[in-house]
Amino acid sequence: xxxxxxxxxxxxxxxxxxxxxxxxxxxxxxxxxxxxxxxxxxxxxxxxxxxxxxxxxxxxxxxxxxxxxxxxxxxxxxxxxxxxxxxxxxxxxxxxxxxxxxxxxxxxxxxxxxxxxxxxxxxxxxxxxxxxxxxxxxxxxxxxxxxxxxxxxxxxxxxxxxxxxxxxxxxxxxxxxxxxxxxxxxxxxxxxxxxxxxxxxxxxxxxxxxxxxxxxxxxxxxxxxxxxxxxxxxxxxxxxxxxxxxxxxxxxxxxxxxxxxxxxxxxxxxxxxxxxxxxxxxxxxxxxxxxxxxxxxxxxxxxxxxxxxxxxxxxxxxxxxxxxxxxxxxxxxxxxxxxxxxxxxxxxxxxxxxxxxxxxxxxxxxxxxxxxxxxxxxxxxxxxxxxxxxxxxxxxxxxxxxxxxxxxxxxxxxxxxxxxxxxxxxxxxxxxxxxxxxxxxxxxxxxxxxxxxxxxxxxxxxxxxxxxxxxxxxxxxxxxxxxxxxxxxxxxxxxxxxxxxxxxxxxxxxxxxxxxxxxxxxxxxxxxxxxxxxxxxxxxxxxxxxxxxxxxxxxxxxxxxxxxxxxxxxxxxxxxxxxxxxxxxxxxxxxxxxxxxxxxxxxxxxxxxxxxxxxxxxxxxxxxxxxxxxxxxxxxxxxxxxxxxxxxxxxxxxxxxxxxxxxxxxxxxxxxxxxxxxxxxxxxxxxxxxxxxxxxxxxxxxxxxxxxxxxxxxxxxxxxxxxxxxxxxxxxxxxxxxxxxxxxxxxxxxxxxxxxxxxxxxxxxxxxxxxxxxxxxxxxxxxxxxxxxxxxxxxxxxxxxxxxxxxxxxxxxxxxxxxxxxxxxxxxxxxxxxxxxxxxxxxxxxxxxxxxxxxxxxxxxxxxxxxxxxxxxxxxxxxxxxxxxxxxxxxxxxxxxxxxxxxxxxxxxxxxxxxxxxxxxxxxxxxxxxxxxxxxxxxxx
Numbered sequence: 002x003x004x005x006x007x008x009x010x011x012x013x014x015x016x017x018x019x020x021x022x023x024x025x026x027x028x029x030x031x032x033x034x035x036x037x038x039x040x041x042x043x044x045x046x047x048x049x050x051x052x053x054x055x056x057x058x059x060x061x062x063x064x065x066x067x068x069x070x071x072x073x074x075x076x077x078x079x080x081x082x083x084x085x086x087x088x089x090x091x092x093x094x095x096x097x098x099x100x101x102x103x104x105x106x107x108x109x110x111x112x113x114x115x116x117x118x119x120x121x122x123x124x125x126x127x128x129x130x131x132x133x134x135x136x137x138x139x140x141x142x143x144x145x146x147x148x149x150x151x152x153x154x155x156x157x158x159x160x161x162x163x164x165x166x167x168x169x170x171x172x173x174x175x176x177x178x179x180x181x182x183x184x185x186x187x188x189x190x191x192x193x194x195x196x197x198x199x200x201x202x203x204x205x206x207x208x209x210x211x212x213x214x215x216x217x218x219x220x221x222x223x224x225x226x227x228x229x230x231x232x233x234x235x236x237x238x239x240x241x242x243x244x245x246x247x248x249x250x251x252x253x254x255x256x257x258x259x260x261x262x263x264x265x266x267x268x269x270x271x272x273x274x275x276x277x278x279x280x281x282x283x284x285x286x287x288x289x290x291x292x293x294x295x296x297x298x299x300x301x302x303x304x305x306x307x308x309x310x311x312x313x314x315x316x317x318x319x320x321x322x323x324x325x326x327x328x329x330x331x332x333x334x335x336x337x338x339x340x341x342x343x344x345x346x347x348x349x350x351x352x353x354x355x356x357x358x359x360x361x362x363x364x365x366x367x368x369x370x371x372x373x374x375x376x377x378x379x380x381x382x383x384x385x386x387x388x389x390x391x392x393x394x395x396x397x398x399x400x401x402x403x404x405x406x407x408x409x410x411x412x413x414x415x416x417x418x419x420x421x422x423x424x425x426x427x428x429x430x431x432x433x434x435x436x437x438x439x440x441x442x443x444x445x446x447x448x449x450x451x452x453x454x455x456x457x458x459x460x461x462x463x464x465x466x467x468x469x470x471x472x473x474x475x476x477x478x479x480x481x482x483x484x485x486x487x488x489x490x491x492x493x494x495x496x497x498x499x500x501x502x503x504x505x506x507x508x509x510x511x512x513x514x515x516x517x518x519x520x521x522x523x524x525x526x527x528x529x530x531x532x533x534x535x536x537x538x539x540x541x542x543x544x545x546x547x548x549x550x551x552x553x554x555x556x557x558x559x560x561x562x563x564x565x566x567x568x569x570x571x572x573x574x575x576x577x578x579x580x581x582x583x584x585x586x587x588x589x590x591x592x593x594x595x596x597x598x599x600x601x602x603x604x605x606x607x608x609x610x611x612x613x614x615x616x617x618x619x620x621x622x623x624x625x626x627x628x629x630x631x632x633x634x635x636x637x638x639x640x641x642x643x644x645x646x647x648x649x650x651x652x653x654x655x656x657x658x659x660x661x662x663x664x665x666x667x668x669x670x671x672x673x674x675x676x677x678x679x680x681x682x683x684x685x686x687x688x689x690x691x692x693x694x695x696x697x698x699x700x701x702x703x704x705x706x707x708x709x710x711x712x713x714x715x716x717x718x719x720x721x722x723x724x725x726x727x728x729x730x731x732x733x734x735x736x737x738x739x740x741x742x743x744x745x746x747x748x749x750x751x752x753x754x755x756x757x758x759x760x761x762x763x764x765x766x767x768x769x770x771x772x773x774x775x776x777x778x779x780x781x782x783x784x785x786x787x788x789x790x791x792x793x794x795x796x797x798x799x800x801x802x803x804x805x806x807x808x809x810x811x812x813x814x815x816x817x818x819x820x821x822x823x824x825x826x827x828x829x830x831x832x833x834x835x836x837x838x839x840x841x842x843x844x845x846x847x848x849x850x851x852x853x854x855x856x857x858x859x860x861x862x863x864x865x866x867x868x869x870x871x872x873x874x875x876x877x878x879x880x881x882x883x884x885x886x887x888x889x890x891x892x893x894x895x896x897x898x899x900x901x902x903x904x905x906x907x908x909x910x911x912x913x914x915x916x917x918x919x920x921x922x923x924x925x926x927x928x929x930x931x932x933x934x935x936x937x938x939x940x941x942x
Contacts (some may be wrong), residue, residue: 027812031129032114034064038088038124045781051705052114054106063811065104065116065128073103075109084117101133113137159258161191166251167194181259183231203227203235211240215253218453219244225260236261259806269417273307277424279308283427287434296438297329300431304408305331311388312409313336314429315396318345318359325355325405332409335386335453341379353379355405358393364401364425365393368414383409392427406431464539464560466794467546470553472496472514484539486532494708496814502528502536516777517545517556526563528761531702535566602832602904606928610840610928613845632928656911658803659693659700661725661735662686666706667809669723680712691802693733695780705797706736710770714741714794716815740793749788773798824848824936825868828858829886830902835925838872846936855879856886871939876903876910890919898939904925 026033032040032049042270043732045060053060065072065085072080079304082088086097097118104112116130154161160178166169170193179186182201194201202208207226215220215842218244238772241254283304290296299857304313312332316325323346330338342874354365367373370391371380383391388409406428411417416424458465477492483499485492498510505527516523522544527538541561546555591933611632618625665686688728711721724736728800770786776783777798788794828850843850851867853859857880863869872890876883883901890897896919903910914920923935 026612029129034060034087034128036091036126036128036129038091040088040091040433042931043125052112052130053104054108054110065114065130065573071105072116073105077103082094087126087128090118090120094120096120101137142900145718155524157256159256161254161256163245163247164193164255165254166253169195169253172247172252178257181236181257190232198854201228202228204273211242215242215244228257233380269419272415273419273423275307275309276420279303279429279452280423280430282335283430287430290434290438292439292442293435294329296431298404299877300406300427301329301331303425308408310408311386311411312337312407314407315408316355317404318342318412320786325359328404333386335382337382337388340382354391354393354408358395359402359405362395362397364395364421364428366416366421367391368416370409389413392421392424394425396428396435400440404435411565417645440806446687451586462561464558466492466558468556468558470555472498472556475555481560484531484537484560485529490782491532500529502530502534504528505893512544517543520545520553538567539561539563558750566830584792596597602835602925607838608928609835609842609932613838614847616929656696658693659695659697659839660690661693661733661800662690662698663695664701665723665725668701670707672705672708679718681720682716683722684718685722687726688727689727691727691733693780693800694803695800699776699779703773704735704737704772706773711737711741711794713744714739719793728782729798731802733802735798736795736799737798738793738795743790743792743794744788745790749786756911790884826850827859827863827867827869827872828852829856829857829872829878829883831878833876835875835902840931845929846933848936855884856881856889859892860886860889863890869894870895871898871900871936873900873902876901884913887913887917887920900935900939 007880018695025050026035026044027047030048032052033046034049035044035493037043042061042064045057048771049055049060050057053065064087066080066082066088072085080102081808083092084094086100089095089097094776097116100116102116104114107111112132113134113136114130115133118128121127125256125862131401154173155175157175158177160175160181162171162178170191171189174186174189178184179189181529182189182197189199192198196202197204204227207224211224211226214224219242222241224240224242226238226240228238229235234625236262238257240255240257242253245252245254267471283300286296286299290299293616301313301315310332312330314327314330314333316327325345327338327341335498341661343353343355345359354367358365370388373380387410388411390410390413392408395402396406396407398404406424408424423626435525442793443736445764456667458478458803458869461480464475464484465475465476465478466481473494474492477489482492487500498507501507501510509525511521520544522540526536526538531537540563541558541560543556543558546557548554588796605698611628615625615632618628618668665684669682669684681931708721722735722736722738724738726734726736728734761936773796774784777800780800782801784801785797785799786794787797826843826848828836828843830836830839831854833854836854840850840852851862851869853862854872855878859872860881872887874883876891878886881889883903886937887899887901890899898919899917901910901913901920901922903922912923914922921938923931923933
């Protein structure tokens, strides 16, 4: 205890503080006031002035409890002056310690003071104090904060809990926690959320993850998890937590917000957003789709990709199958629809949503599809596909339900009122669009059909004319203008009768109008005039055009230009006639050729034996004239046979490279002063005319026949034109043209028939043109006759051109050098008379002969080594014949000469002459001298 001594100041002004007190007091941080035993303040240190904001005089005047200042209790009530700590000590003599009082200054400023008062030994009181305003305000703040925390803790709408970090045992929970979870407080406190305890976490892995994050960071923000209520229900919570110390023990303060409803709202919002996006895509599909199929595909795709449905499909009612035929689909990764058949004739309890919507014409919603009785037939497949809810919406066409839109979701309860309304709107829009597209498609098909018809009419190969009921032209297509030469403006508005050809009777047009007026269709042919005056023939079909009521509004004509067709038909008719004629000539040629062959064999035997006798007898022998007569008769018969062969159009005998200009000039020189004396002759011969290969005598004879016919056609006088020319690289042409009477078509058609003639009896045989035709065909050529009554006749002969002047075929191959010696000659002929006569002739000529009736026997003996210097081989024999024997003979004896004999020359004989060397030909019948000459040619070669 301090024991300062007080002294009385002079003049009786009261006591003063002991000396040396002020320096000690001023060194303290605490405020110090000194009361004398009379209760007067006698000293104050600097800290007191600083803390209270008063100077020393003011402090000494009033102290802590002055009139203008005062002490207050913590609750704000005024502390009486006598209860001030210093006064209490003066009165009681007992110390007052650790009083916390509020001091109010003159300026109204309030401060918290920690005040103590101690009695002094010499009397008086020492009052010390310190400013604890900050501490008290902090404590006040803490108390306020605790009160606020408590109020917040219990009033917080979020679930708040404090649990021990070590074992998770709940220490305290607020009312929201109890309300949200459904637990009572005594059921929670002292227990934990572990699976073996309250088991609040739906997924224990979430709890472990939550504690890991808390251990790692000391806090967790926005951790989402699902929790189990007391009644088993599930809520979704968003947890924030931090570690705290409570009375020195680590704890966890968690705040959990129940976001179940928010999540549901978010899901609903998301669903609506997706549905709006899908509906937007559906509307775009309605704008851009060009076909019903494309629209359905785009709708299903929009519902799956934008609306996030697991599956969407559209199916049409198929009455014939009593079911729904799926027309479009999207989604369905598990092939749900592949196992699906939706009957429409099943009992109502087995319809399913789609069939029910189709039959009832209203949306059918199954928010728990797997538990629905209607979905029972398909629930197994739906479960495998993950479908939980389904909805069906009818699609109408012309007011009737014709199809259904079906969608599936993976969540139960997906289809709320808003979702159903949007999907119903989508189905309604699809109904309108599908019907509109179908109508638009029909319109486009009609337009396309009209366009095709228009294009077909415009591009038709037939001329098409549309007439009104007054028979005035309203339309003509390009082909008709091409046919007639008139432009469209020149025809439209006029009656087509103005194009009638003079040869078409007017009554024909009247008959057409009568037939059409009676409602019939007219078909026929007539002739019309082109704009240039030319005539064309057309085949027309004319029909009435009727409106919906059956009334005739127009007439349409289809016109085909058959001018070329008729011309071709005439040409075909002519060619057919020529073919018939050729067939007749070929038949006659075959007949005459066969007769000629047999006659030549007979004549050959006669002529051969007769000439052999003439060669053996002296001229004055009595029998010599007889054999001479026989030989002459045989020769004359041979000439007659040659004429038959020419008529038969076989290949002439003496084939050579010919100059037709030279042959014609030679014949003209002969005829100018005889047959053609009264005829003016015009000659137009092409210089450099290509040679042809043929028989000069046969061609000369044909030319002579044509000239005779031309002269006979010109009664008194006229002009005969002879013309040659090179047609192209393949043909050389002779034309014999007169300006005589000409021929009618009927006569022209029969002009080449054998024995047909218009000349008086006894003036013609009817074989002239037939023989000319035979000669031309024998030279592989063509013959054409052009004639009109009063316009004369032109006969054109065409012969194949030779590449160059062809050499004569080689006559013989080498024979043994002894020209005078006899030859060993094989005679191969099927005619025994020929074999006998040739053998006798060869014997007269000094040669040896061996005869064979066929080529096969001759080849066999040659193969066995038979010697031969020459072979006389007949062309026309049974079996191999000459054409088959010669190649095999050359294989056995390549150098053996061969003399071909034939009673009817043909192409095969000429081909053999060209193909093989040392081959010559001798025509039957032949004389001894002819055979001798042929053998001499072989020797000379």
